[in-house]
Amino acid sequence: MRLKDTGLTPQELKDIVNKYMVETYERYDFIAERAEGMYLYDEEGNAYLDFYGGVAVNSAGNRNPKVVEAVKDQMDDIMHTFNYPYTIPQALLAKKICDTIGMDKIFYQNSGTEANECMIKMARKYGVDNYGPERYHIITAKHGFHGRTYGAMSATGQPDNAIQMGFKPMLPGFSYAEYNNLEDFASKVTKNTIAIMIEPVQGEGGVHPATQEFIEGLRKLCDDNDMLLLFDEVQTGWGRTGAPMAYMGYGVKPDAVSMAKAIGGGMPLAACCATEKVATAFTKGTHGSTYGGHCVACAAGLASVTEILDKDLSGNAREMGEYMKQELAKLPHVVEARGRGLLVGCEYDLPIAVEVKHGCLDRMALITAIGDKVNRMIPPLIVTKKQIDELMLIMRAAIEEAVEKYEK
Numbered sequence: 001m002r003l004k005d006t007g008l009t010p011q012e013l014k015d016i017v018n019k020y021m022v023e024t025y026e027r028y029d030f031i032a033e034r035a036e037g038m039y040l041y042d043e044e045g046n047a048y049l050d051f052y053g054g055v056a057v058n059s060a061g062n063r064n065p066k067v068v069e070a071v072k073d074q075m076d077d078i079m080h081t082f083n084y085p086y087t088i089p090q091a092l093l094a095k096k097i098c099d100t101i102g103m104d105k106i107f108y109q110n111s112g113t114e115a116n117e118c119m120i121k122m123a124r125k126y127g128v129d130n131y132g133p134e135r136y137h138i139i140t141a142k143h144g145f146h147g148r149t150y151g152a153m154s155a156t157g158q159p160d161n162a163i164q165m166g167f168k169p170m171l172p173g174f175s176y177a178e179y180n181n182l183e184d185f186a187s188k189v190t191k192n193t194i195a196i197m198i199e200p201v202q203g204e205g206g207v208h209p210a211t212q213e214f215i216e217g218l219r220k221l222c223d224d225n226d227m228l229l230l231f232d233e234v235q236t237g238w239g240r241t242g243a244p245m246a247y248m249g250y251g252v253k254p255d256a257v258s259m260a261k262a263i264g265g266g267m268p269l270a271a272c273c274a275t276e277k278v279a280t281a282f283t284k285g286t287h288g289s290t291y292g293g294h295c296v297a298c299a300a301g302l303a304s305v306t307e308i309l310d311k312d313l314s315g316n317a318r319e320m321g322e323y324m325k326q327e328l329a330k331l332p333h334v335v336e337a338r339g340r341g342l343l344v345g346c347e348y349d350l351p352i353a354v355e356v357k358h359g360c361l362d363r364m365a366l367i368t369a370i371g372d373k374v375n376r377m378i379p380p381l382i383v384t385k386k387q388i389d390e391l392m393l394i395m396r397a398a399i400e401e402a403v404e405k406y407e408k
Contacts, residue, residue, distance in 0.1 A: 002033055003043045003176070010043055015276050028361060033404035035062035038380055038387055040366065051379040051391055052366040055201075056235050056343070060307040061084055061382045067265035067303045074299035081295065083288070089280035089298035096305055097263075098273065099246050102253060105279035108293030112234030113147025115270035118287060119258045120151045122274060123228050124173075126281035127194030131226075137192040138230075141179040145204035146197070155197060180210060183219040189225055195255075196222055197230035200246035200340075206374050207338055207345025209241075215250045228255040228278060234270070235343065238262035239308045240379050242318035242341035249340070265304025269297040313381035317341035320383050327392045328331055332399055342383065345376045352402040359398025 001012065010031055014161060017027075030042040040048045040062065047318040050062060054358045060067060074089060081087065107122075109115045120138065127135035140146065142157040150171055156163055157176035164170060177184040196218055204206040229252075236246040237259040243249035245257060255278050260270035268291075291297075308314070321341040328337035328346040337346045348356075351372035360367050368376050377391070 003031060037061045037063075038383060039206055049365040049387060049391060049394070051377040051383075052368055052376050053380045054266065055261065055368075056240060056378040057261045057264070059239055059313065059381045060265055060311075061380045062266075064304065066307050066308055067267075067300050070299040070303035071267065071296055074296045078295050080291070082290070083293060087293070087295050087298070087327040089295050089302060090293045091301045091306070093298045096302060097259075097271065100305070100309065101248065101257070101273065103257065103273035104125050104276040105274050107274075107279075107282065107287065108298070109260075109272065109289055110268045110291050110294075110297075111147075111270050112232075112258065113149045114289070114292075115234060115258035115260050115272050116146045116152040116155065116232055117149055118272040119230055119232075119256050119274075120155060121287060122256060122272065122278060122281050123195040123197075123230060125286060126228065126278050129281055131194070134192045135172050135194045137175065137190060138173060138195045138197055139175050139177055139188045139193060140187055140196075141198045141202065141205075142176045143179060143205035143208075144176075144199055144202055144232075146199075147234075152235075159313055179205070179208060180214045182214055182221065185218065186221055189221070190226070193225070193227055195230050196226040197232060197233045199234075199243060200236050200250065201343050203235040203343060203378075204370060204375070206347070206370050207343060207376050209338065209340040211252070212250060215247075215252045219252045219254075220263040222255075230254055231257045231278075234255050234260045235378070236340075238305060239314040239317050240341055240343050240378070242321065244309065246340065262308065263301050263305065264297055265300045265307075267294075267297040267300040269294070269301045278341060308381065311382075314341070316383075317381045320381075320385070320388060323385055324377065324388050327388060328395075331392065331396055333403060337343050342381055343378055345370065345374050347374050348399075349373075350403065350406055352399065352406055355402035355405060356395065356398045359401050360391075360394050363394045363397065365394045367391075367395070 033043045034041040040050045040294050124136040140155045140157050142159045146152040146155040154170035154174050175188045177188045200210050229256040252289050256274035263269050324344050325337040333348045335349045336345045353369040353373050353375050357369040
């Protein structure tokens with residue numbers, strides 16, 4: 001829908017939002033009306049260079065033609081049904097995902113936090129079924145982020161952050177350990193611990209990749225203690241870090257993995273995948289979702305995943321991610337450029353990240369800020385060197401402007 005079709009002015013539309021919607025987001029002062037490839041367009045047709053990617057969702061590009069076609073074709077047949085009959089998009093996508101990432105079973109959900117809830121429930125049910133009613137404890141990483149529903153929020157190791165503040169008490173049975181610190185994780189293991197759950201790259205925590213030694217060490221720690229290794233790949237999955245799933249780049253397989261964002265190509269779709277052994281914890285009636293595995297979302301997902309694989313967007317993520325880190329390191333006041341694939345962040349020696357984000361927005365480029373010292377870039381995986389170079393020019397100008405304001 002275009003603004004001209006509503007008969008409203010831009011301000012009238014914004015007034016409606018302000019009057020009727022519960023606002024928990026920082027609104028940018030433009031109306032997103034159209035998108036294509038690496039660009040988002042406002043109501044006046046201005047193009048914004050998109051290094052936000054719908055928060056790592058539009059990995060195959062904004063409004064990817066194959067995804068759009070799949071959605072339209074599916075809507076001509078069936079939009080939604082309950083999960084008792086077999087549906088073609090569900091089946092084909094399940095096979096595509098499991099065969100690609102080496103997992104046995106999949107359970108569809110609608111969002112990343114739901115996929116993590118599913119994974120937490122599956123792990124706890126597995127522990128109780130196999131070891132007794134007290135075997136439900138899960139260790140997660142400090143500064144991690146797993147979602148905003150109660151299980152995922154309780155697993156999020158940010159107890160003093162706005163994510164948890166005002167919503168306590170959290171669900172019991174979680175402990176937090178230092179990311180990339182194997183000894184600290186080992187020290188938190190008790191006789192009741194059933195799983196360790198981490199992100200292979202902490203996105204919301206400041207773009208910190210796990211080390212190879214840490215990932216391998218967690219796998220051994222879990223194996224030695226009859227525990228499950230769970231990976232939250234809501235943000236890192238499907239090409240983002242340079243492999244179909246981040247764990248494939250590390251050569252370490254988890255017992256279960258969550259995914260969302262890129263899997264749906266812009267449609268709300270998520271999933272939890274697990275080995276046969278772990279998936280048997282779910283039996284009829286133990287979990288469910290009305291919209292999980294929605295026909296249109298699964299059709300979009302099949303198209304999105306196929307595009308990512310067939311076009312080797314993982315390979316482009318590796319190449320462009322290294323180039324972006326190299327170029328970010330040249331910018332003034334950047335003390336570190338880090339990340340894996342096209343999940344990239346840069347940290348400054350001054351608290352200017354929010355100002356830099358706004359300065360980029362003023363220059364029609366979209367990035368995000370994590371805290372006051374880190375900017376994060378999560379563009380569609382189709383990004384080119386030319387577009388990265390364009391962003392670097394914009395960021396340099398935004399940094400210089402932010403520093404000038406800071407020093408006044």
